[in-house]
Amino acid sequence: MFDLAGKIALITGASRGIGKSISMILAQNGAHVICISRNINDVQSVVDDITNKKFNASAASCDISSTDNVTSLVKNIIDEHGKIDILVNNAGITRDNLLMRMSEDDWDKVLNVNLKAVFTSIKVASRSMIKQRSGRIINISSVVGLTGNSGQVNYAASKAGLIGMTKSIAKEFASRGITANCIAPGYIETEMTSNLKDDVKSSIKEQIPLGRIGCVEDIAHAVAYLASDEASYITGQTLTVDGGMVM
Numbered sequence: 001m002f003d004l005a006g007k008i009a010l011i012t013g014a015s016r017g018i019g020k021s022i023s024m025i026l027a028q029n030g031a032h033v034i035c036i037s038r039n040i041n042d043v044q045s046v047v048d049d050i051t052n053k054k055f056n057a058s059a060a061s062c063d064i065s066s067t068d069n070v071t072s073l074v075k076n077i078i079d080e081h082g083k084i085d086i087l088v089n090n091a092g093i094t095r096d097n098l099l100m101r102m103s104e105d106d107w108d109k110v111l112n113v114n115l116k117a118v119f120t121s122i123k124v125a126s127r128s129m130i131k132q133r134s135g136r137i138i139n140i141s142s143v144v145g146l147t148g149n150s151g152q153v154n155y156a157a158s159k160a161g162l163i164g165m166t167k168s169i170a171k172e173f174a175s176r177g178i179t180a181n182c183i184a185p186g187y188i189e190t191e192m193t194s195n196l197k198d199d200v201k202s203s204i205k206e207q208i209p210l211g212r213i214g215c216v217e218d219i220a221h222a223v224a225y226l227a228s229d230e231a232s233y234i235t236g237q238t239l240t241v242d243g244g245m246v247m
């Protein structure tokens, strides 16, 4: 466990999968978590699970594909809570196709949600972090951003882009007490991956030295560590959490 008491944490894509688990685990470590997704009912039910366990959480809906939406969301949270200590950019989408068949719309949609929204949220949230001379920015990338993947030109570009963006931000903000890191999950069992065929899943499993597909908590615990004071000397890094698949 880490001591995140008194910290305000914003988590995008918190209604299910990895974001839901990050929200629960940061709350269990003492943070007040603000859970974001487009669907307010889904994200409210995550918040209800957290508050039923006597931890602190609130919900807001936001479609982060719009810059205006992200800007007002982050500003409103800072107005209401006075600060953001931990920003977890987790929301992500896929629109897979081979390059020759990929539409410009599928490229734009993925880049807007996975990369541009992260630029905007950091730009707005960092003002409050700079003022308090502390902050944690954690961006959820993917091993696909390191290795590339056939059929995921848009997704891989967005996830590799996050890694370059995070290193640049780490350099810009290091003197202000703000760290910025990426986590690159491998294959994690969530709705995003549930539609893969069984034979594809077992061939992925064969490539994982630790011999199992990841669970959402594997990622959430790594986020809690990077959010903690114990990780204060780590910045600009990409932590692969993938059972050893990429090394």
Ligand SMILES: NC(=O)c1ccc[n+]([C@@H]2O[C@H](COP(=O)([O-])OP(=O)(O)OC[C@H]3O[C@@H](n4cnc5c(N)ncnc54)[C@H](OP(=O)(O)O)[C@@H]3O)[C@@H](O)[C@H]2O)c1
Binding pocket: 012, 013, 014, 015, 016, 017, 018, 019, 036, 037, 038, 039, 042, 062, 063, 064, 065, 090, 091, 092, 093, 113, 140, 141, 142, 143, 184, 185, 186, 187, 188, 189, 190, 191, 192, 193
């Ligand atoms: N699962 C894996 O194996 C894996 C591997 C590597 C990296 N990742 C990355 O980890 C992150 C979470 O993945 P996951 O598997 O948990 O995904 P998921 O189950 O598909 O959940 C995605 C989350 O993002 C939210 N979201 C999607 N579009 C949004 C938008 N326009 N505005 C606001 N919220 C939006 C969704 O909520 P709403 O639909 O309600 O908006 C949902 O809460 C993603 O960035 C993904 O790329 C996952």
